[in-house]
Amino acid sequence: RKEVEQDPGPFNVPEGATVAFNCTYSNSASQSFFWYRQDCRKEPKLLMSVYSSGNEDGRFTAQLNRASQYISLLIRDSKLSDSATYLCVVMGTYKYIFGTGTRLKVLA
């Protein structure tokens, strides 16, 4: 079993739609969790850290479920500019593990 798993997609959604991604992790001792966004042939950029209580940043909401060992990202009112690959990242002791990413395409 992979340490961090994501549905690769692609998720093709119309503008204005709400879309959600999940990411599961295998190590229950994982300490910190993040969502990054990566555009084609560019470096990953931090989208948001994921806190135990859940957190929201504008149209983006992240949740952590430690009991079921998954994190989620919800994007509301999708924009064309949200098209990218979304990477889930799990941090353990001296180790960051990246998921392979979920591709999102927002269609006009």
Added chain:
Amino acid sequence: EAGVTQSPTHLIKTRGQQATLRCSPISGHTSVYWYQQALGLGLQFLLWYDEGEERNRGNFPPRFSGRQFPNYSSELNVNALELEDSALYLCASSSSTSTVSEQFFGPGTRLTVL
């Protein structure tokens, strides 16, 4: 505030040669990480340096090595280059004082091995 910088942007080498990639972290960050991203694939963890020490390395052969300097900048060396080493090499840095230790990435060095 300047972000993570990497040099060179592009590097072309031939099989068997050696490559040196450089990274300067965000000012105040003491941890530096190296990743390899082959075309169409996910990020593969290479090395983690903190305060000049190697803290962890990924599942890569010993010809991948590096170091961190007293100013926290870092070098990644790849010896005896192979065709499959062609990839985007990303460097990231984080602050040891951050409670959640987010990583911030540089723009990468695109290595092509011919």
